[in-house]
Amino acid sequence: MHRDVVVCEVGPRDGLQIVSHIMPTSAKLEWIGAEAAAGVSEIEACSFVPPQVLPQFADAAEVVAGALKIPNLVVSVLIPNLKGAERAFQAGVHKINYVLSASESHNLKNVRRSTHESLEDFRRIVELRNSNTEWRRIQLCGSVSTAFGCTIEGKVAEDAVVRLAEQYVEHGADKLSIADTVGYANPAQVKRMFTRLRAQLGGIELSGHFHDTRGLGLANVHAALDAGVRSFDASLGGMGGCPWAPGATGNIVTEDLVFLLEAGGLRTGIDLERLIEVRKIVERALPKEPLHGGISKAGLPLGFQPAVS
Amino acid sequence: MHRDVVVCEVGPRDGLQIVSHIMPTSAKLEWIGAEAAAGVSEIEACSFVPPQVLPQFADAAEVVAGALKIPNLVVSVLIPNLKGAERAFQAGVHKINYVLSASESHNLKNVRRSTHESLEDFRRIVELRNSNTEWRRIQLCGSVSTAFGCTIEGKVAEDAVVRLAEQYVEHGADKLSIADTVGYANPAQVKRMFTRLRAQLGGIELSGHFHDTRGLGLANVHAALDAGVRSFDASLGGMGGCPWAPGATGNIVTEDLVFLLEAGGLRTGIDLERLIEVRKIVERALPKEPLHGGISKAGLPLGFQPAVS
Numbered sequence: 001m002h003r004d005v006v007v008c009e010v011g012p013r014d015g016l017q018i019v020s021h022i023m024p025t026s027a028k029l030e031w032i033g034a035e036a037a038a039g040v041s042e043i044e045a046c047s048f049v050p051p052q053v054l055p056q057f058a059d060a061a062e063v064v065a066g067a068l069k070i071p072n073l074v075v076s077v078l079i080p081n082l083k084g085a086e087r088a089f090q091a092g093v094h095k096i097n098y099v100l101s102a103s104e105s106h107n108l109k110n111v112r113r114s115t116h117e118s119l120e121d122f123r124r125i126v127e128l129r130n131s132n133t134e135w136r137r138i139q140l141c142g143s144v145s146t147a148f149g150c151t152i153e154g155k156v157a158e159d160a161v162v163r164l165a166e167q168y169v170e171h172g173a174d175k176l177s178i179a180d181t182v183g184y185a186n187p188a189q190v191k192r193m194f195t196r197l198r199a200q201l202g203g204i205e206l207s208g209h210f211h212d213t214r215g216l217g218l219a220n221v222h223a224a225l226d227a228g229v230r231s232f233d234a235s236l237g238g239m240g241g242c243p244w245a246p247g248a249t250g251n252i253v254t255e256d257l258v259f260l261l262e263a264g265g266l267r268t269g270i271d272l273e274r275l276i277e278v279r280k281i282v283e284r285a286l287p288k289e290p291l292h293g294g295i296s297k298a299g300l301p302l303g304f305q306p307a308v309s
Numbered sequence: 310m311h312r313d314v315v316v317c318e319v320g321p322r323d324g325l326q327i328v329s330h331i332m333p334t335s336a337k338l339e340w341i342g343a344e345a346a347a348g349v350s351e352i353e354a355c356s357f358v359p360p361q362v363l364p365q366f367a368d369a370a371e372v373v374a375g376a377l378k379i380p381n382l383v384v385s386v387l388i389p390n391l392k393g394a395e396r397a398f399q400a401g402v403h404k405i406n407y408v409l410s411a412s413e414s415h416n417l418k419n420v421r422r423s424t425h426e427s428l429e430d431f432r433r434i435v436e437l438r439n440s441n442t443e444w445r446r447i448q449l450c451g452s453v454s455t456a457f458g459c460t461i462e463g464k465v466a467e468d469a470v471v472r473l474a475e476q477y478v479e480h481g482a483d484k485l486s487i488a489d490t491v492g493y494a495n496p497a498q499v500k501r502m503f504t505r506l507r508a509q510l511g512g513i514e515l516s517g518h519f520h521d522t523r524g525l526g527l528a529n530v531h532a533a534l535d536a537g538v539r540s541f542d543a544s545l546g547g548m549g550g551c552p553w554a555p556g557a558t559g560n561i562v563t564e565d566l567v568f569l570l571e572a573g574g575l576r577t578g579i580d581l582e583r584l585i586e587v588r589k590i591v592e593r594a595l596p597k598e599p600l601h602g603g604i605s606k607a608g609l610p611l612g613f614q615p616a617v618s
Contacts, residue, residue, distance in 0.1 A: 153611075154612025155612050186569055186573045187534075187569065187573060188573030214565065214568060214607050215568070215603030216527055218525055219527040219531040225496075256525065263495035264495045293524060294492070294522055295524060301493040302459070302460055302461075302462075302463040
């Protein structure tokens with residue numbers, strides 16, 4: 001199946017990250033399996049972080065093992081350091097998303113070291129990956145968090161983001177993800193940033209990670225599409241609300257993103273009605289977690305037709 | 310004050326239209342006054358329809374009289390026919406938004422006649438306006454509802470929308486509003502439609518009216534901005550939910566729209582923090598009505614600066 005745009009489901013990682021109730025491993029795998037069956041081709045299944053930091057991901061290796069059994073699914077995980085990468089490589093993931101922040105203060109708070117130290121660690125991860133022939137097929141995606149602003153520092157310089165992206169590429173990143181971690185981005189800024197990154201970085205694949213915290217998530221997607229981005233993260237039901245803003249949505253809603261893309265003629269390979277059904281799995285497992293989204297409430301437009309395959 | 314984009318608040322009309330609890334006239338005027346004080350330059354204050362059809366607007370003349378006392382505010386109203394236009398002219402409004410649907414079935418259901426009859430009525434409204442020297446300053450805006458799809462007919466032909474827009478112009482419309490009444494539009498469609506309308510209609514001012522029913526409201530705004538549209542309707546707190554989809558949002562949220570525009574460097578003349586405060590007036594008057602929106606929950610980004618005046 002040809003896909004014009006890759007939609008990566010990050011709910012099992014970014015969505016669950018701030019949920020204190022531990023989702024059972026079986027429910028996580030049911031969720032991941034159902035999304036894959038609906039046509040989602042890449043899922044960020046968990047995070048390899050110390051269990052004492054995020055108990056939600058204590059079952060990371062088990063979740064990855066289960067997800068790897070699903071045919072044609074790219075299993076990705078988030079990792080913050082070399083130690084996490086090693087565990088992820090050993091678990092057999094297809095892709096790792098390495099996280100560092102464009103904002104020094106945010107990086108310090110999030111992964112307890114400087115951005116420079118985070119980059120050095122990434123270099124060591126590339127070396128580790130390259131040292132083992134079995135691991136060489138694993139894709140390394142460098143993520144730049146708080147790329148559009150930071151709740152601690154406020155404005156983040158575009159130059160700093162571009163420089164980090166360049167350093168990632170110099171260190172051997174296969175892909176880059178540019179993230180509006182705190183929902184500060186606006187479409188004009190997004191278009192400017194991605195246009196510049198595409199011009200300065202050559203052909204490396206860029207992915208957009210947007211949060212809908214301030215309502216502009218899908219407008220930012222549209223701006224990134226305009227700038228040529230063809231890969232986006234999203235979370236079922238917009239899970240992953242902002243811990244500092246009760247009731248605010250987190251990630252952009254996968255269902256609404258797929259609607260935007262398919263209605264606009266861009267093939268995602270995802271069956272929207274089946275995707276909407278997956279919400280029931282999450283609702284059953286985490287009945288207290290609010291799920292957001294428009295298309296699941298209002299239904300598909302009468303006569304809706306997905307993009308032609 | 311120079312405005313790059315005109316934001317028209319339609320909450321007191323489109324927002325209240327499906328609210329069964331009648332908002333007191335004094336609260337409506339407090340709301341309108343507070344938004345004008347926050348810098349909103351145009352407000353659709355009510356609808357001139359028979360009170361037995363929409364009791365919410367039985368006080369239309371009184372609301373208009375109150376709104377007209379506010380300096381520098383364009384007071385617009387929605388009207389569905391000649392009779393309504395006559396009442397609106399007599400009330401002294403600055404602008405009328407005349408409503409007809411691109412979908413025949415929707416027009417029949419909404420205003421109980423064919424689209425052709427609606428257009429004929431618009432022609433008579435233009436004649437009536439022109440027949441009275443005092444009324445000649447009143448702006449006549451022709452609105453095309455269900456321009457991006459219809460809950461009864463499904464797909465609506467772009468050609469039909471363009472033809473209606475042309476007929477409006479031939480009949481003497483000063484402005485046009487193109488409306489996604491039921492929240493079916495997607496950004497690709499919006500950009501194509503407005504690009505075509507701007508190319509075929511000459512310089513007539515086009516306004517975009519989007520609903521966020523399926524989550525794409527602000528993405529559609531961004532697409533319309535790309536196509537050169539510089540005037541948008543929106544509703545405080547996204548009031549005006551879809552009667553067929555409980556819990557779904559209605560109009561795009563004025564606060565989030567202003568955030569999108571100002572953050573992107575487009576001047577609206579609106580003070581966002583004062584605008585967010587206006588929600589309290591509506592919450593007090595209609596405590597049971599849900600208000601939506603991201604920026605009001607999550608707050609302005611740290612270091613946020615509005616567009617430079």
